[in-house]
Amino acid sequence: MITVDFSLFPVGPGDRVLDLGCGGGRHAFEVYRRGADIVAFDQNENDLAEVADMFAAMRAAGEAPAESEAAAETVTGDALDTPFGDDSFDRVIASEIFEHIPHDTAAMAELHRVLRPGGIAAVTVPSWLPERLCWALSEDYHTNEGGHVRIYTRAELEAKLKAAGFLIGPHHHAHALHAPYWWIKCAVGTSNEDHPLASAYHRMLVWDMMKAPKTTRTTERLLNPLIGKSVVVYLRKPHRGSAESTG
Template sequence: MLTVDFNRFPVRPGDRVLDLGCGGGRHAFELYRRGAAVVAFDRDEAELAGVAGMFAAMRAEGEAPEGARAEAVAGDALALPFPDGSFDRVVAAEILEHIPDDTRAMAELFRVLRPGGIAAVTVPSWLPERVCWALSEEYHTVEGGHIRIYTRAELEAKLKAAGFRIGPHHHAHALHAPYWWIKCAVGVDADEHPAARLYHRLLVWDIMKRPWLTRSAERLLNPLIGKSVVVYLRRPPAPPRRGADKAAEGAGLAHAAA
């Protein structure tokens, strides 16, 4: 289940892409299939082991094109172990709402993205998340859980302050919002509750079959109750070097004199 729209976030074979806070690897696997050189990054080493295992299985089955590369790296989002400008693209999906010092994480994201590169940042949408917090204290007080609710304006303002140029946005996964409302109402861990189990079956059926009815319903509902908001960003290109400008100007004058 992808949150990022790859029509708005183009990835070409050979692009260096960081999946920051990759979790189970859903975006990292898609990036690998598209031929990128992927780094799946997370602090959860146990989950990363599963991601690395899936990368190996994909290689064995020929699911990634020739030249694609993938690795899993453990570390801290506040101190990324990569040089400045290491990546052409960065995905940060459903991670910032977990990090107390989110502005520092945004600064690190900006630092490792090359000038002119593109990032996709997703967080839980304000309204569906507010309903979850109202229904369940456990939902947002569990260790490692969500510690803040963003409005899109707040998220974009923080990203702009980090240096990004703000691009388009959209919402995703409207059909998943009611599932989490049910879970919050009956108990976050009550997976076997009849209501939660029945709705989960509906979501699995929708993901597997993608029928036009539910796909159309989700497109209509996404702006209202989409579980996630996705913002696309660009790091501004580096300004031309003054020496290079002078050299180009001198070459131009010489050419004109000739």
């Protein structure tokens, strides 16, 4: 399930991309397919082991460039203190991580540090309305270990990123059809995997992701501005001494 729109976040051969807090690697795999060098970064070593296995499987299946053409690696670490030098990456993705980090502004400053001047970042967080309903429906949803510690408005997110030194670019919402699933989960119990309604809706989502029928794709596109589960903001690190704006 890809949240970033790669027409607004172009990557390709010659680009070095960091997927900061990559989780299961969904964006890292897409970057690799597009021929860019990718570093999948996360603090969860088990997730990274699975991501590394998938990189290898992609190479074996011919779904990614040969190693001589593009590199893919996994790195373990803390988003507040990454092991990369200044200006190390042409692109950075930070998808659904800042809502988990108490010191989010420190992580944003680190993202800014490792992105080269003129480079582009894509940041995604849960949208305010769908997330607010989840918090209202379930305490477990946001109090479990490693859970969400804040709800962003887009204005707040963009203000923090601007304060970190970024130029704010376009934005959009994504995954509207996933919002009702999480509302159901929060209403019946976030760990209640066998509830008939939650199970049925999950099967529909899997079917939609596999088949991508025109009806549901159009429905989601129309609903995204209203109940999109995620908001995506695109940013640029200005060239040194530049006063340019992407807004």
